[in-house]
Amino acid sequence: MKPKKLNIFAAEYKKLLEHELRHLIEKLNAPAILKESMMYSLEAGGKRIRPLLLFAALDAFGVNPRNGLLAACAIEMVHTYSLIHDDLPSMDNDDLRRGKPTNHKVFGDAIATLAGDALLTYSFEVMSSIPNEIASPEMKLKLVLEMAKAAGSEGMVGGQVADMEGEGKSLNLEELEYIHIHKTGKLLEFSILAGAILARADQKQLDCLSSFAYHLGLAFQIQDDILDLIGNQQLIGKPVGSDTVNLKSTYPKLLTLEGAKDALEHQIEQAKIQLQKSGLSTNLLLEITDLIASRDR
Amino acid sequence: MKPKKLNIFAAEYKKLLEHELRHLIEKLNAPAILKESMMYSLEAGGKRIRPLLLFAALDAFGVNPRNGLLAACAIEMVHTYSLIHDDLPSMDNDDLRRGKPTNHKVFGDAIATLAGDALLTYSFEVMSSIPNEIASPEMKLKLVLEMAKAAGSEGMVGGQVADMEGEGKSLNLEELEYIHIHKTGKLLEFSILAGAILARADQKQLDCLSSFAYHLGLAFQIQDDILDLIGNQQLIGKPVGSDTVNLKSTYPKLLTLEGAKDALEHQIEQAKIQLQKSGLSTNLLLEITDLIASRDR
Numbered sequence: 001m002k003p004k005k006l007n008i009f010a011a012e013y014k015k016l017l018e019h020e021l022r023h024l025i026e027k028l029n030a031p032a033i034l035k036e037s038m039m040y041s042l043e044a045g046g047k048r049i050r051p052l053l054l055f056a057a058l059d060a061f062g063v064n065p066r067n068g069l070l071a072a073c074a075i076e077m078v079h080t081y082s083l084i085h086d087d088l089p090s091m092d093n094d095d096l097r098r099g100k101p102t103n104h105k106v107f108g109d110a111i112a113t114l115a116g117d118a119l120l121t122y123s124f125e126v127m128s129s130i131p132n133e134i135a136s137p138e139m140k141l142k143l144v145l146e147m148a149k150a151a152g153s154e155g156m157v158g159g160q161v162a163d164m165e166g167e168g169k170s171l172n173l174e175e176l177e178y179i180h181i182h183k184t185g186k187l188l189e190f191s192i193l194a195g196a197i198l199a200r201a202d203q204k205q206l207d208c209l210s211s212f213a214y215h216l217g218l219a220f221q222i223q224d225d226i227l228d229l230i231g232n233q234q235l236i237g238k239p240v241g242s243d244t245v246n247l248k249s250t251y252p253k254l255l256t257l258e259g260a261k262d263a264l265e266h267q268i269e270q271a272k273i274q275l276q277k278s279g280l281s282t283n284l285l286l287e288i289t290d291l292i293a294s295r296d297r
Numbered sequence: 298m299k300p301k302k303l304n305i306f307a308a309e310y311k312k313l314l315e316h317e318l319r320h321l322i323e324k325l326n327a328p329a330i331l332k333e334s335m336m337y338s339l340e341a342g343g344k345r346i347r348p349l350l351l352f353a354a355l356d357a358f359g360v361n362p363r364n365g366l367l368a369a370c371a372i373e374m375v376h377t378y379s380l381i382h383d384d385l386p387s388m389d390n391d392d393l394r395r396g397k398p399t400n401h402k403v404f405g406d407a408i409a410t411l412a413g414d415a416l417l418t419y420s421f422e423v424m425s426s427i428p429n430e431i432a433s434p435e436m437k438l439k440l441v442l443e444m445a446k447a448a449g450s451e452g453m454v455g456g457q458v459a460d461m462e463g464e465g466k467s468l469n470l471e472e473l474e475y476i477h478i479h480k481t482g483k484l485l486e487f488s489i490l491a492g493a494i495l496a497r498a499d500q501k502q503l504d505c506l507s508s509f510a511y512h513l514g515l516a517f518q519i520q521d522d523i524l525d526l527i528g529n530q531q532l533i534g535k536p537v538g539s540d541t542v543n544l545k546s547t548y549p550k551l552l553t554l555e556g557a558k559d560a561l562e563h564q565i566e567q568a569k570i571q572l573q574k575s576g577l578s579t580n581l582l583l584e585i586t587d588l589i590a591s592r593d594r
Contacts, residue, residue: 030450031458038450085414090387090406109387113410114458117382117417118450124421125445128438137434141425144441148422153327153335153415161328161411 006056006287013055013065013072014048020073024126030118037107037115038122041080044100049288050075050191056284057195057209067134071143071194074127078151079187081119084112086160123147135198142197150190159183171249177218185217208278212285215271220292222264225250229257231296268293303353303584310352310362310369311345317370321423327415334404334412335419338377341397346585347372347488353581354492354506364431368440368491371424375448376484378416381409383457420444432495439494447487456480468546474515482514505575509582512568517589519561522547526554528593565590 025039051072055065087094087102088109094102104112127143135143149155159182166175192213196206228243229252243250251260271289275282322336348369352362384391384399385406391399401409424440432440446452456479463472489510493503525540526549540547548557568586572579 028450030455031462033462034450034455034458081414085410088387088410090385090410110461111458113382113385113387114454116414117378118454120414120417121445121449121454124441125449128442128445137438141434141437141441144421144438145425148418148425152418152422153325153331157411157415157418158327158331161331161408164407165328165330 006284006291009055009059009065009284010048010052013052016066016069017048017051017072017076018043020069021076024073024122028122033107033111034115034118037103037111038119040106041084041103041115042076042119044080044098046098048076050079050188053188053191053213053285053288054195056288057192058199059284060278060280060282061195061199061201061205062281063199068195068198070126070130070134071198072191074123074143074147075187075191075194077119077123077126078147078156081116081123082151082156082160082187084116084119088112091164120151139197139200143194146190146193146197150186155182155186155190156184159186166249168247169249171254173254176249176251176254180218180221181214184221185214188217188220189213205278205280208274212271212274212278215267215274216289216292219264219267219271219289222251222260222267223292223295225252226257226260226264227296264293303581303588306353306356306362306581307345307349310349313363313366314345314348314369314373315340317366318373321370321419325419330404330408331412331415334400334408335416337403338381338400338412339373339416341377341395343395345373347376347485350485350488350510350582350585351492353585354489355496356581357575357577357579358492358496358498358502359578360496365492365495367423367427367431368495369488371420371440371444372484372488372491374416374420374423375444375453378413378420379448379453379457379484381413381416385409388461417448436494436497440491443487443490443494447483452479452483452487453481456483463546465544466546468551470551473546473548473551477515477518478511481518482511485514485517486510502575502577505571509568509571509575512564512571513586513589516561516564516568516586519548519557519564520589520592522549523554523557523561524593561590 021042022039025035025042028035051068054068054072054075058065058068083097084103086092087097088104095105096102102112103115107115124144124147127147128140130140130143151157153161159179162175163179163183166179171179189210192209193206196209201209225243228250244253251263255263268289272286275285275289318339319336322332322339325332348365351365351369351372355362355365380394381400383389384394385401392402393399399409400412404412421441421444424444425437427437427440448454450458456476459472460476460480463476468476486507489506490503493506498506522540525547541550548560552560565586569583572582572586
């Protein structure tokens, strides 16, 4: 079989994902304003990198990526709820996200808070509703458990708290990595892990893919920091240098720009070694890795 | 075996519950401030009516109520998160709950929001971590699914949105019941359902207990409205007549005080009929029902 090209694969599954997300919200028997608010942020788009990682992981095992559709929707709901709550006035107080007014600017703080709560709750319903032909009860339970761990106080929420606590302080590399590994890394890692669970991976494959996701997550964050310093303002959608203005601890600040570039290269290399070790058909995951290393937005 | 008295049963399981909740938070590897904030509201106390219903439901099947300990913790986490978010300035903006400063008054709005998020997320982790000796994977999956439904946009969160939307409007009985059935009823109902699932109830027993919980939830709410009108201010902990001042739609306002008392009696009667129909040893659930009908706080 001819290896699939990432851009064709990504476009196909992004469309499927967005169609399914809409369907999942539409079928809810809930107040209209709540459904609108949930849908507004789910539709705000973005790179859909977490679902893409899940689909690509399934492809690496030779499993039909469609089997991951509900799990991908659940993960995107968790990601979306976290953005809605992060944008609230009591948190980052952001008025715009990807050029559109944030959820609370459109629906008010109360509905935005509740839409986030509803999306988080729904993600667990969706995950536990995967048909038995696709995943056994044991597999679904593992998906629920690992998603909760990745999203909760020992994962994403913990990272968000550490990020807030670290504001205005000068962090060391260990503290900076704690934040990134938790705030963004854990859910990225779970996206890959979810694919591996659905593909009935063995322990060695699980370990390789977890480690791959860990390095990929750090690479993603280092590149983010580099782009903030030397990126194209129009492409990244925020003023270049905003981290410096906001006194944010970043990789270039701790390691110099050259040091940060070296660290990025090191993480990408480690990620690729893990893919190699897994023994899977990882051409799509490899392409995603290269894309992250070289992305300009 | 001599039937247990409710007050002894309740005291014993309240203690077990609170001990387990503390243990579950302490073991988390998460930022200290987040754990403190989660624990602060979990410890704020209250009647623990949801866990009590779950324990009493297990007792009705002759199953050791201890088997419901983790499920009860999960439900109490969901209830607690909903109180933290409801109290936020963007929602009800309450400074006090049960005589103690609300979570955001102590920890700030951002940490309070995140502590709520973390509790909700953790509830699913706790529910899916029940040992296999107590519940099969299928049973745990059913618990996760039903808890998500009870707590989400088709349950508690949907009821909260409807409640906010109805503020200052004069609602009819159907609209008032929609709010109560969803905002408080669904999670009360799930507490009983969780006991029934853990006790491997058959469909007839499930139906009777669901119906019992539905009527019990409405009775609870009608008595709440009556107490607001004619209760003892010191016992109920808020000024008598505050619903009238706040232009809230209530049962006495829609039905007159006498009509509300009749409606209460009707719901209690219906609840008891369902208990009878279930054929279970429901003396504790009966006592709880009488307690709710006659409570003065």
